[in-house]
Amino acid sequence: MGHNCKRISANGRASAILLPRYDRASSDHALAARYDYFDRKVTPFMNELRMKGIFADHMRNVFVTKTFPNHHTISTGMYVENHGVIDSEYLDVKSNKTVKYSYDLYHYNNDVLPIWTLNELNGGERRSGVMMWPGSAFEYHKKNATFRVVSID
Known part of the structure; x- marks a missing residue:
């Protein structure tokens, strides 16, 4: 990409x-x-x-009452079927394990990047700040936001 x-x-x-x-x-x-x-x-x-x-x-929810899918849609501009965050956790039927809030939950599709990563990858002196946004705890393309406060309910 x-x-x-x-x-x-x-x-x-x-x-x-x-x-x-x-x-x-x-x-x-x-x-x-x-x-x-x-x-x-x-x-x-x-x-x-x-x-x-x-x-x-x-705003119109993409997934009724589901915080993580809705917030990842806002931060990436992609719908759930593209970014893959379908809930705060899900059952991986191949491994029969529950995937909870983790890197794997937010990296179903590694080509999908949140706005803070796109901003920083644009080069120059661009910096991003993220505060308590679902998915902001994890790197995307080996990059974190310059300023971030990570917290998850």
């Missing part, structure tokens, strides 16, 4: 992408984001980013 991405810049500066993750299905209801979370203006910084950037008021 070639990595011939074009560098996109705004006013001569490298563009930035911020993709916050709000999981409305969180077991901690105090942390779960309601549908009107931004309308309540309880997050002034995030609200400012919303006004100055691009904001989607809703």
Whole structure:
């Protein structure tokens, strides 16, 4: 797979992408984001980013109530049948073993790369930061995000 991405810049500066993750299905209801979370203006910084950037008021799940497949679709731009993350764990029928949150779960198709890896492979001074995003704990094409905080529920 070639990595011939074009560098996109705004006013001569490298563009930035911020993709916050709000999981409305969180077991901690105090942390779960309601549908009107931004309308309540309880997050002034995030609200400012919303006004100055691009904001989607809703999303359509690719896999109902499954966090890992949905988040990997967002980070790769690929559907489940291409990236292979079908759940937070699955039974590998060939080995009769359960594959849990691991490198193998996120590398069904090694040609599928998340946006933070594509950004860094684009060269130059490009750096990525990932915070608590499913799949960000693992290298893709022998590369991690420059800045990352790994945590999994």
